[in-house]
Amino acid sequence: MRANNKFIYEKHSVLSATTHPDIKRNFVATERTGMMVSQVTDELLYKGLVEAYELEELDE
Numbered sequence: 030m031r032a033n034n035k036f037i038y039e040k041h042s043v044l045s046a047t048t049h050p051d052i053k054r055n056f057v058a059t060e061r062t063g064m065m066v067s068q069v070t071d072e073l074l075y076k077g078l079v080e081a082y083e084l085e086e087l088d089e
Contacts, residue, residue, distance in 0.1 A: 048056075058069045079086045 055066055055069045055073065058064075058073075059066050062069065064072075
């Protein structure tokens, strides 16, 4: 905002958080695939459970 050739700064709330690397991968995958974060998370959880032999792989 500018008034009388002087800048007036407005205070804004800033949210700061530390993101776990696993979550960062979800965000990157979301941007790359166009899927929602929850969809990417579901896919990654499913893949992890299949790899750990906790679930049988579904045939498509």
